[in-house]
Amino acid sequence: MARGMNKHTGRSIEGIDHLQQSIADILSTRIGSRVQRRPYGSNLPELIDDNVDQRFRVECYAAVAGAIRKWEPRVTPERVQLIEVTASGPVFELDIVRNADGQRARIRV
Structure with missing residues (x-):
């Protein structure tokens, strides 16, 4: 199981917490x-200022799934759901x- 360092606290993390941090880093x-x-x-940062419509959702899903498949070999994404769009970006x-x-x-990222 991979271990890493929490980017906010400097403490050791592993498992799902490490995966979540890694995926968030890839996507951002x-x-x-x-x-x-x-x-x-990922291409996700390129979409930040776009209108939130069906095209935006589809492009987000493609950007998220493609980046995870390419850069996070420990997991396979099965479902990507856009939960909300905040001032700091989309939440999946x-x-x-x-x-x-x-x-x-x-996980949520």
Whole structure:
């Protein structure tokens, strides 16, 4: 099981908490913004100022699922649901399956 550091507290995290933090980082990172890893991230930041309509939802779902499949090999996304759009961006509920053991989880990012 992968371990990491909580980016807010500096404490050790693992399991679903680590996955949730990793996925949030992937989704909030604009493609091209990491100097040593230009392709890393998602297209989600490009959609932030768009109108919240059906096209926006479909593009968000594609951006989220595609980025998770590409950058988070520990899980497979099964469902992406847009919960709300806040001042800091969209909030998603994700149903994921951990590839190592088939365990399912629901997270919010």
